[in-house]
Amino acid sequence: MSGMWFAPLHSGLTGHNWLTQILVIMLIAGVWLFIAGNIARRAANRRQRSTRPPGATHRATASD
Amino acid sequence: MNTPGLWNRFFAWYERNYVLNVGIAAFLFVVQLVHLYWLSTDVVVARLTGESWFSPSGPLRFFILIVDYTEIPALISVSLIYINDLRKGWNWKSFIFLIFLNTQWLHIFWITDEFVVQELSGRAGIGMPVALAWIAIGIDYLELPVIYDTFRKFIVAMREERTGTFLREELR
Numbered sequence: 576m577s578g579m580w581f582a583p584l585h586s587g588l589t590g591h592n593w594l595t596q597i598l599v600i601m602l603i604a605g606v607w608l609f610i611a612g613n614i615a616r617r618a619a620n621r622r623q624r625s626t627r628p629p630g631a632t633h634r635a636t637a638s639d
Numbered sequence: 640m641n642t643p644g645l646w647n648r649f650f651a652w653y654e655r656n657y658v659l660n661v662g663i664a665a666f667l668f669v670v671q672l673v674h675l676y677w678l679s680t681d682v683v684v685a686r687l688t689g690e691s692w693f694s695p696s697g698p699l700r701f702f703i704l705i706v707d708y709t710e711i712p713a714l715i716s717v718s719l720i721y722i723n724d725l726r727k728g729w730n731w732k733s734f735i736f737l738i739f740l741n742t743q744w745l746h747i748f749w750i751t752d753e754f755v756v757q758e759l760s761g762r763a764g765i766g767m768p769v770a771l772a773w774i775a776i777g778i779d780y781l782e783l784p785v786i787y788d789t790f791r792k793f794i795v796a797m798r799e800e801r802t803g804t805f806l807r808e809e810l811r
Contacts, residue, residue: 599708607663611656 653723658793658800664716665793668786671713673706678752678779686759707752714743717789736788739781750775 653660680693695703718740724733746752750771758772 596708596711599705600712603663603667603709603712607659610663611652611659614656614659 650723650726653719658796660716661720661789661793661796664713664720665789667709667713668717668782668789670706670709671782672786673703674710675779675782677703678755678776682752682756682759683776710743710747714740717785720789720792732788736785739785742778742781746775746778750778 677693677695681691681695684693685691718737721733721737721740724730725737752775755772755775758769
């Protein structure tokens with residue numbers, strides 16, 4: 576039996592470029608974290624709104 | 640670095656964003672059906688009938704190639720779902736699905752599609768037995784039950800989230 580037993584190429588169409596693979600992973604991770612961050616921010620805003628007394632439209636300051 | 644602390648913090652974050660995490664994993668994994676379609680209709684059918692039913696070219700070929708690049712992120716993200724399940728309590732289904740998923744690495748790094756295409760099309764191969772090509776195809780199809788289960792988990796998680804939001808926001 577001859578030939579290569581280990582071929583780090585996945586695609587049957589054009590082979591695999593590992594730099595592109597790393598970029599795709601980073602892109603997906605970036606989009607994922609961006610969406611998760613936005614959801615967390617909106618949830619925090621919602622929580623903050625729901626703890627304010629009814630009718631309050633802004634935070635109380637020293638000048639109030 | 641405190642590894643158990645990092646592990647727990649990561650999965651606490653994972654649970655807080657469960658719907659999003661399962662949603663992204665399900666999306667990436669469902670997209671792999673495109674790859675399985677290409678594998679079945681181009682490679683397998685060409686071997687069985689002598690004629691391919693699907694020979695992608697141009698933008699379609701490029702699209703399938705992009706899908707190929709999303710397989711590793713899909714495997715990692717879906718593995719996290721089942722690792723999270725096993726973390727909460729042992730169950731055979733999650734364990735077996737985790738095995739199904741991670742045998743794909745064998746296919747990605749060793750008995751690759753490139754080898755499968757060469758062997759099944761009768762072109763000069765790289766010296767491995769043809770049976771290995773069929774094993775690689777079998778490994779690829781192991782994704783199917785996991786794709787179904789991941790998608791089902793996403794639907795269930797979304798429904799529960801919607802009910803939770805309704806109870807929290809509307810019935811206060």
